[in-house]
Amino acid sequence: MSVMTEVTIFVLAAFVGFEVISKVPTTLHTPLMSQTNAIHGIVMLGGLIVVGYANDPLEYVIGTIAIAFGAINIVGGFMVTDRMLGMFSKKPKPKAAADSGDGAGGK
Amino acid sequence: MADVLSQIPYSVLEPGGDAATALYIVAFSLFIIGVKRGTHPTSAKQGNLIAAGGMVVAVVTTLLLDGIGNWGLIALGLGVGTAVGVIASIRVQMTEMPQMVALYNGVGGGAVALIAWSEIRHGISLGEEIPLDELIPVLFAAVVGSVSFWGSNIAFAKLQDLIPTRPLAVPGQQVINVVLLVGIVAACVSIAVNNDDPNQAIFIAILIAAGLLGNLVVLPIGGADMPVVISLLNAFTGLSAAAAGFALDNVALIVAGTLVGSSGTILTMEMATAMNRSVGNVLFAGFGGAPAGGAGGATEERPHVSIGAQDAAIKLAYADSVVIVPGYGLAVAQAQHAIKEVADELEKRGVTVNYAIHPVAGRMPGHMNVLLAEADVPYEQLREMEDINPEMPRTDVAVIVGANDVTNPAAKNDPDSPIAGMPIIEVSEAQQVIVIKRSLSPGFAGIDNDLFYEPNTSMLFADAKQAAADIAGEIGNL
Numbered sequence: 001m002s003v004m005t006e007v008t009i010f011v012l013a014a015f016v017g018f019e020v021i022s023k024v025p026t027t028l029h030t031p032l033m034s035q036t037n038a039i040h041g042i043v044m045l046g047g048l049i050v051v052g053y054a055n056d057p058l059e060y061v062i063g064t065i066a067i068a069f070g071a072i073n074i075v076g077g078f079m080v081t082d083r084m085l086g087m088f089s090k091k092p093k094p095k096a097a098a099d100s101g102d103g104a105g106g107k
Numbered sequence: 108m109a110d111v112l113s114q115i116p117y118s119v120l121e122p123g124g125d126a127a128t129a130l131y132i133v134a135f136s137l138f139i140i141g142v143k144r145g146t147h148p149t150s151a152k153q154g155n156l157i158a159a160g161g162m163v164v165a166v167v168t169t170l171l172l173d174g175i176g177n178w179g180l181i182a183l184g185l186g187v188g189t190a191v192g193v194i195a196s197i198r199v200q201m202t203e204m205p206q207m208v209a210l211y212n213g214v215g216g217g218a219v220a221l222i223a224w225s226e227i228r229h230g231i232s233l234g235e236e237i238p239l240d241e242l243i244p245v246l247f248a249a250v251v252g253s254v255s256f257w258g259s260n261i262a263f264a265k266l267q268d269l270i271p272t273r274p275l276a277v278p279g280q281q282v283i284n285v286v287l288l289v290g291i292v293a294a295c296v297s298i299a300v301n302n303d304d305p306n307q308a309i310f311i312a313i314l315i316a317a318g319l320l321g322n323l324v325v326l327p328i329g330g331a332d333m334p335v336v337i338s339l340l341n342a343f344t345g346l347s348a349a350a351a352g353f354a355l356d357n358v359a360l361i362v363a364g365t366l367v368g369s370s371g372t373i374l375t376m377e378m379a380t381a382m383n384r385s386v387g388n389v390l391f392a393g394f395g396g397a398p399a400g401g402a403g404g405a406t407e408e409r410p411h412v413s414i415g416a417q418d419a420a421i422k423l424a425y426a427d428s429v430v431i432v433p434g435y436g437l438a439v440a441q442a443q444h445a446i447k448e449v450a451d452e453l454e455k456r457g458v459t460v461n462y463a464i465h466p467v468a469g470r471m472p473g474h475m476n477v478l479l480a481e482a483d484v485p486y487e488q489l490r491e492m493e494d495i496n497p498e499m500p501r502t503d504v505a506v507i508v509g510a511n512d513v514t515n516p517a518a519k520n521d522p523d524s525p526i527a528g529m530p531i532i533e534v535s536e537a538q539q540v541i542v543i544k545r546s547l548s549p550g551f552a553g554i555d556n557d558l559f560y561e562p563n564t565s566m567l568f569a570d571a572k573q574a575a576a577d578i579a580g581e582i583g584n585l
Contacts, residue, residue: 001123001356003240010349013362016139017369021377024146026491029378029472030334032145034208035155036371037341039138041211042162042363043218043348045169046355047184049122050225052176055232060177062225064184069218071188072195074166077211078159079196084204085152087480 031084038077044070120171123356130168131359137161138363142370165359201478202438205471206266209259209337212344216255219347220314223249226354227310236303244353246295249310250317251347255340257321262337265330272330280327281391287320324390331512332389334471335379339386342371381466382529411547414565416574419506419541420581422565423449426503428459430495432532433479435469436509436544437571443482445575446508450484452582462488463495463505463532465513492532499536507534507542507558509571511549515556525554540564543574 024032047070051063120127138161144154169175192211199207223245230237230245264270277283294313298305328336345367352360379386423429431450437443450460462484468475476489499505507514510532517524518531534540540563547566549555558564567574 001358003353006353006356006358006361009358009361010353010365013135013349013365014369017142017366017371018373020139020143020366021146021370021373024374024377025148025473026381026466027473027476028146028148028151029338029374029381030204030208030474030477031151031155032142033338033341033371033374033471034204034211035145035158036142036345036367036374037208037212037215038155039142039158039162039363040215040341040345040348040367041218042165042360043215043222043344043351044188045165045357045360046222046348046351047218048166048169048175048181049172049355049357050222050229051180051184052174053229054177054180054225059225059228060180062221062228063177064180066218066221066225067181067184068188068191069214069221071185072192073211073215073218074162075189075192076196076207077192078155078162079193080199080204080207080211081155082152083196084201084477085155087201087477088148088151088486 027088031081034077034081034084038074038081041070041073041075041077044074046070120168120173122172122174127168127172128358130164131357131362134161134165134168134359135362135366137164138366142366165363168359201481202441203267204477205334205337205469205474206263208341208471209263209266209333212337212341213256213259213263216252216259216340216344216347219248219252219344219351220256220317221252222351223252223354224310224314226351227305228307231305231307237305239299239302241354242299242302242305244350246298246313248347248350248354249314250291250295251343251350253314253317254321254324255344255347257318258325258340259321259337259344261322261325262333262340265325266333272333274327274329276327277323280323284320284323287316287323291316291320328389331467332382332384334467335375335382335384335386335389337471338371338375338378339390342368342375345369345371378467378472381472384529409560411560412562412565414541414567416567416569416577417581418565419543419567419574420578420585422504422539422541423453423458423506423578424456424582424585426453426458428461428498428502428504429453430461430463430490430499430502430505430534430537432463432465432505432507432510432514432534433468433475434465434508434510434513436511438469438475438478438509440509440571440573442508442571442575443478443484445572445579447479447482447484448579449575449582450488452579456582460488461490461495461498463492463534464489465492465510465532466530468510468513492530496533496536499533502537504539504541505534505537507540507544508575509544511544511556512554514558515554516561517554517557520557534558535561535563538563541567543567543569543571545570 047066141158349364
């Protein structure tokens with residue numbers, strides 16, 4: 001890939017990121033941060049690649065730690081996000097006052 | 108073992124070839140869809156799974172690339188990392204979520220910095236000139252990854268109370284930071300101009316200096332601003348991952364890293380707006396450093412009303428409407444279930460109960476909603492600040508449980524206060540206020556709360572969980 005192709009991809013991806021996030025309810029700020037945090041764990045791919053051409057003990061160590069760090073980032077990140085979001089998926093118990101109580105805006 | 112494994116032809120995809128690129132496109136499309144779904148409450152959980160699916164595609168594709176080797180090391184790294192990630196995620200308490208995110212962000216940044224180091228060693232060992240379009244991204248990844256690693260670790264340590272949450276400033280801090288930054292840039296330039304034979308010692312010095320910078324930038328920031336800092340470092344780590352993608356010519360890294368970088372930036376600004384702080388303000392104006400001293404000396408002397416659980420129970424039981432304002436103290440005391448019991452007792456008596464959730468209640472936006480949902484508090488009782496504030500004058504009793512700064516009237520009344528202008532839950536508008544708190548000590552922002560000394564405020568000094576349990580019992584006995 002030429003540098004300018006990569007820059008093109010970079011700029012377009014940046015705009016996609018800006019557009020995708022708009023008016024997120026505050027409730028979802030933390031889970032969303034956690035999810036995007038897990039996504040940058042993709043850097044582990046870099047670890048997989050560099051360990052392939054590692055050829056001295058120090059590089060073995062660096063590459064292996066990089067893979068382990070990346071894997072913690074990915075696995076931990078997605079699992080923690082799932083746990084957080086799981087807290088919202090419980091259905092509120094049906095309550096007698098639920099239908100009228102919800103309209104609390106009425107004075 | 109590694110030798111035997113390396114002879115098995117796992118590698119079937121050509122790096123940068125059509126098949127690998129197509130699979131990477133599938134992966135990053137899933138990331139984009141996942142993040143998009145993550146912005147809506149109903150689809151967020153599904154969005155997270157979709158993004159995780161994208162990650163599986165990306166990892167498997169990479170493992171199939173030609174040139175991937177040292178399978179023993181890969182298995183070791185993946186095994187250890189996965190085990191740590193799984194165990195940490197299962198064990199972590201909901202209250203500790205924010206620092207967990209900080210830690211995961213930190214290791215991501217650390218991985219970027221290590222990959223950059225490995226890349227530069229590889230370049231040196233080839234003995235050829237390293238093209239600048241590879242070297243510059245490597246240097247960027249090294250610096251930002253290292254800053255992010257150390258910065259996130261400091262954020263983790265602050266939230267975990269391993270180091271004081273108050274702003275820690277070294278004299279001449281800003282000057283040191285500027286000197287470090289200039290030094291880092293100069294060292295990067297010196298490597299770039301000698302790209303035919305880069306000096307590895309200078310590169311390691313850059314890693315160390317950037318790490319030091321990460322420490323120094325985050326240490327002076329007070330705990331209350333940590334969510335914004337973590338979110339910002341998250342965006343940085345994303346950008347550094349994208350830089351690693353430029354260096355390795357990997358389209359999945361470029362797109363995913365950039366996506367996190369830009370969406371993380373927007374998210375950071377939204378969070379800062381919710382706290383009425385600008386990002387620059389957070390980074391460069393150590394929150395609450397000076398003003399804490401002013402009122403601090405007189406704190407214990409100021410008159411306040413102190414009550415017990417029984418008095419509180421009576422005030423609550425005979426009210427028509429009660430608003431509970433939960434804060435991080437509730438989370439620390441694990442009092443969410445006990446508070447729910449109080450609410451249940453009150454509702455049995457026909458009292459209307461609502462929860463007022465400040466955008467940054469807890470230690471991150473949305474953190475408190477997660478905690479209360481864990482205690483089965485019905486979603487419709489969780490009211491946002493803008494929604495509940497107009498109802499405050501009609502509220503009989505506002506109960507503040509372990510919240511502090513988000514109720515401080517100084518944000519509205521005192522233009523000199525460090526939190527001036529921060530939106531607050533206007534509890535002082537309520538007929539009566541009960542504050543359940545262990546002491547009069549200042550909150551996360553390190554400033555005194557005038558609310559405690561107002562005539563309609565009663566202080567109940569106790570652990571939040573114990574106090575809530577006592578109040579629930581007393582209401583039951585009435």
